[in-house]
Amino acid sequence: MTGAATAFPGASAPRMHEHAPRMDFACRPGCGACCIAPSIATPFLGMPRGKRAGERCVHLDSANLCALFGHPDRPRFCADLRAEPAMCGDSDAEAMAILERLERDTRP
Ligand code: SF4
Numbered sequence: 638m639t640g641a642a643t644a645f646p647g648a649s650a651p652r653m654h655e656h657a658p659r660m661d662f663a664c665r666p667g668c669g670a671c672c673i674a675p676s677i678a679t680p681f682l683g684m685p686r687g688k689r690a691g692e693r694c695v696h697l698d699s700a701n702l703c704a705l706f707g708h709p710d711r712p713r714f715c716a717d718l719r720a721e722p723a724m725c726g727d728s729d730a731e732a733m734a735i736l737e738r739l740e741r742d743t744r745p
């Protein structure tokens with residue numbers, strides 16, 4: 638997710654999807670792959686050095702939902718990320734594999 642942070646193109650009320658869905662494709666709540674696999678270069682609340690690839694975001698709760706959803710301090714990268722089949726695949730494990738590969742392929 639670059640610009641806002643990394644190499645990728647994913648206050649807690651309401652607790653719904655972590656990432657806004659495309660019209661025809663919705664995030665799988667509880668997946669959390671795009672909150673773990675990608676790096677986020679830009680510092681943000683609770684992660685002053687950004688997030689390393691594979692590092693779990695400090696705001697990802699035990700249900701793998703974003704505790705910053707709807708909060709103004711949620712990184713722009715996260716707010717802009719859209720669930721899509723090419724990133725999310727058909728399962729949480731597939732999303733993780735896709736995002737890990739993207740991270741490797743786009744590493745500077
Ligand atoms: S990888 Fe896709 S399905 Fe998984 S949390 Fe992110 S947007 Fe949702």
Ligand code: SF4
Nearest residue numbers: 672694696697703715
């Ligand atoms: S701030 Fe929320 S959406 Fe962004 S990486 Fe952390 S848990 Fe995921």
